[in-house]
Amino acid sequence: MGMSSLKLLKYVLFFFNLIFWFCGCCILGLGIYLLIHSKFGVLFHNLPSLTLGNVLVIVGSVIMVVAFLGCMGSIKENKCLLMSFFILLLIILLAEVTLAILLFVYEQKLKEYVAEGLTKSIQRYNSDNSTKAAWDSIQSFLQCCGVNGTSDWTSGVPASCPKGSTVKGCYIQAKQWFHSNFLYIGITTICVCVIQVLGMSFALTLNCQIDKTSQALGL
Numbered sequence: 001m002g003m004s005s006l007k008l009l010k011y012v013l014f015f016f017n018l019i020f021w022f023c024g025c026c027i028l029g030l031g032i033y034l035l036i037h038s039k040f041g042v043l044f045h046n047l048p049s050l051t052l053g054n055v056l057v058i059v060g061s062v063i064m065v066v067a068f069l070g071c072m073g074s075i076k077e078n079k080c081l082l083m084s085f086f087i088l089l090l091i092i093l094l095a096e097v098t099l100a101i102l103l104f105v106y107e108q109k110l111k112e113y114v115a116e117g118l119t120k121s122i123q124r125y126n127s128d129n130s131t132k133a134a135w136d137s138i139q140s141f142l143q144c145c146g147v148n149g150t151s152d153w154t155s156g157v158p159a160s161c162p163k164g165s166t167v168k169g170c171y172i173q174a175k176q177w178f179h180s181n182f183l184y185i186g187i188t189t190i191c192v193c194v195i196q197v198l199g200m201s202f203a204l205t206l207n208c209q210i211d212k213t214s215q216a217l218g219l
Contacts, residue, residue: 006209010074013202017070017085024063031056066092070199077210086203093196115171118147126155136160142177144170 073081
C-alpha cells in the first residue's frame with residue numbers, strides 16, 4: 001500500500017464516519033424533540049429516566065462523539081484519535097454483546113418485570129398525565145387494550161382501546177409484534193455489528209499504514 005492507498009483509505013473512513021455523524025445528529029434532534037414535546041410519557045415509575053427521548057439523546061450523542069473521532073482521526077491522520085475511535089467502538093461492541101447475553105439469561109425475569117410494571121401503571125392512568133399519554137399511544141399503535149385484555153381496566157375502558165370482543169392485551173400484542181419482526185431486528189443488529197467491525201478494521205489498517213508511511217519517509 002502506497003500514498004494513494006493511504007489517501008483512499010482515509011477518505012473512505014472519513015465519509016463513512018461523516019454519514020454516521022449526520023445520523024447521530026438526526027437521532028439526537030429527534031430525542032430532544034421528544035423530550036420537549038413528550039407524548040409518550042413514563043410507564044415504569046421505578047425507572048423514570050427510561051423514556052424514548054432520553055434513550056435517543058444518549059444514543060445520538062454517543063454516535064456523534066464516536067463518528068467525530070473517526071472523521072478527525074482519519075482526515076488528520078492522527079493515531080491518537082484513531083485509536084480512541086477504535087477503543088470506543090470496541091467498548092460499544094462488547095457492551096452490545098454483554099447486553100444480548102444478559103437479556104437471554106434473564107429473559108423470564110425481564111418479562112415478569114415488564115408485566116408487573118405495566119399492571120401497576122394502569123392504576124396511575126387517571127392520576128398521571130404522562131402515564132395516560134403513554135398508554136393511549138401504545139394502545140393506538142398496537143391496536144391492543146390493557147396488559148392482558150380489557151378486563152385490566154376496572155375503572156372503565158379508555159377511548160384509545162380498539163372496539164371489539166377479540167381485542168388482545170398489549171403485552172401479548174407486543175410479544176407477537178417482536179416475534180413477527182424478529183428477522184428484520186436480527187438483520188439490523190447484524191448489520192450494525194458488521195459496520196462496527198469494519199470501522200474498527202479501517203481504523204487499525206489506517207493506523208498501521210500511517211506508521212509504515214512515516215517510516216518510509218524517514219519521519
